[in-house]
Amino acid sequence: METKPPKLKRALNLPMLVLYGLGTTIGAGIYALVGEIAGVSGYGAPASFLIASIVAGFTACSFAEMSARYPRAAGAALYVQQGLGSARLSILVGLLVVLAGTVSAAALINGFTGYLQAFVDVDRVWVVVSVAMLLGLLAGWGIAESVTVAALITLVEIGGLLVVIGVGAETFGTLPDRWTQFVPGLGTEADAVPWLGVFVGVTLAFYAFIGFEDMVDVAEEVKNVSRNMPRAILLTLGISTLLYLLLMVSALLKLSPQTLHESSAPLATLYQAHTGSSPTVIGIIALFAIINGALVQLIMSSRVLYGLSSRQQLPAFLGRVNARTRTPLIATAVAASLMLGLALYGRLAGLATATSALMLTIFALVNLSLWRLKGRESAPPDVLTFPRWVPGLGFLLSTGFVLREMLAQLA
Numbered sequence: 001m002e003t004k005p006p007k008l009k010r011a012l013n014l015p016m017l018v019l020y021g022l023g024t025t026i027g028a029g030i031y032a033l034v035g036e037i038a039g040v041s042g043y044g045a046p047a048s049f050l051i052a053s054i055v056a057g058f059t060a061c062s063f064a065e066m067s068a069r070y071p072r073a074a075g076a077a078l079y080v081q082q083g084l085g086s087a088r089l090s091i092l093v094g095l096l097v098v099l100a101g102t103v104s105a106a107a108l109i110n111g112f113t114g115y116l117q118a119f120v121d122v123d124r125v126w127v128v129v130s131v132a133m134l135l136g137l138l139a140g141w142g143i144a145e146s147v148t149v150a151a152l153i154t155l156v157e158i159g160g161l162l163v164v165i166g167v168g169a170e171t172f173g174t175l176p177d178r179w180t181q182f183v184p185g186l187g188t189e190a191d192a193v194p195w196l197g198v199f200v201g202v203t204l205a206f207y208a209f210i211g212f213e214d215m216v217d218v219a220e221e222v223k224n225v226s227r228n229m230p231r232a233i234l235l236t237l238g239i240s241t242l243l244y245l246l247l248m249v250s251a252l253l254k255l256s257p258q259t260l261h262e263s264s265a266p267l268a269t270l271y272q273a274h275t276g277s278s279p280t281v282i283g284i285i286a287l288f289a290i291i292n293g294a295l296v297q298l299i300m301s302s303r304v305l306y307g308l309s310s311r312q313q314l315p316a317f318l319g320r321v322n323a324r325t326r327t328p329l330i331a332t333a334v335a336a337s338l339m340l341g342l343a344l345y346g347r348l349a350g351l352a353t354a355t356s357a358l359m360l361t362i363f364a365l366v367n368l369s370l371w372r373l374k375g376r377e378s379a380p381p382d383v384l385t386f387p388r389w390v391p392g393l394g395f396l397l398s399t400g401f402v403l404r405e406m407l408a409q410l411a
Contacts, residue, residue, distance in 0.1 A: 005320075007220075012222045012228075015151075017218075018239075021211050021212055023293060024292075025209060025210065026158065026211075030208055033208055034248065038248075044195075046245055046248045049244045051199075052205035053244075055394075057237060080365050083368065098305060102338040104210060104294075112127070112290040114264045115264070115287050118283065136333065138295055139299050139327070139335075143218065156288055161243050164247060164274075164282060165246050203401065203405055211240070214296060214297065216233075255270060267282055318331045357402060360402045363398040368391070368395045
């Protein structure tokens with residue numbers, strides 16, 4: 001009797017899935033990039049975050065509906081194939097998702113290294129190689145095990161953000177007198193924020209919201225996926241937006257944008273400014289937060305390679321699932337190797353900007369796919385749906401920011 005090949009294990013419930021999404025979103029954003037965004041947007045950084053969350057929100061709705069319609073791994077690639085009817089474009093999108101995930105993970109490894117070097121004098125290359133190997137082992141360990149580790153770290157990193165917001169709570173008392181600083185064009189001549197600076201920051205801030213699209217790539221490992229996945233995507237985006245805005249406003253009420261930008265560990269610097277105490281604990285939490293985001297991005301990338309292979313769009317060996325770990329070990333090793341190479345030769349801001357541009361392109365195609373799909377057929381029963389103008393506007397917004405980024409690079 002022929003033995004069936006092992007399949008991925010359905011082990012993730014709604015709380016674990018939300019923590020999985022928050023792990024990659026928060027780790028990929030606020031801990032690593034708060035200083036970078038303050039450097040380009042100044043006091044307009046909260047506005048950059050708010051605009052980025054709106055742009056991401058339309059696409060999150062599209063991913064939520066698509067994930068309920070097609071609950072399979074390699075989600076974005078499948079969505080494009082179903083909506084636009086092009087197998088080649090589907091493969092291209094899948095590979096772009098893998099590239100974006102590994103570039104993002106590489107950016108986070110560099111962010112981790114920067115925080116670590118703020119506390120310990122260590123060699124960058126040694127740190128990058130060691131961390132990449134550890135993440136590869138964790139990602140291959142098993143989906144329940146690796147996501148449990150990610151979920152526990154996520155709880156710690158959210159706690160860290162709440163601590164930093166909490167110790168700076170008194171700064172919000174000055175907001176009624178300073179709110180004009182945060183509105184482009186309304187501040188004093190010394191700190192007025194031009195809209196151009198805000199929109200430059202949107203591309204970087206958008207990187208802080210990347211994460212919800214990773215969730216769909218573990219669809220084949222989620223319990224009651226058509227119900228839990230859409231809810232988890234929307235919860236992840238909402239919680240992330242609230243935390244980012246509170247933290248960014250608190251930071252700029254206490255420190256200048258230049259101070260935040262010049263710090264290699266901005267949240268540790270902020271904590272020290274508020275309390276006068278050593279920021280070691282916040283620095284350690286930041287290290288875990290950043291590396292947690294890289295772990296989730298690596299898991300996602302390996303599942304996209306697996307999903308494409310399982311649909312015969314990539315070589316079959318990438319779709320092999322290990323009988324003991326129930327994970328695609330070969331796909332994980334390929335993704336980890338790519339992540340390592342990018343981390344060694346790239347730098348944080350450049351990698352983050354590249355990730356944003358890649359994901360905005362993918363988001364535009366997914367939004368367009370859902371818009372066309374909704375014009376052709378109705379959604380199955382019990383699927384969360386949105387009006388057709390939602391993916392249409394998501395497509396226009398994503399495309400607009402891609403074009404703006406391309407023009408900025410040419411300028």
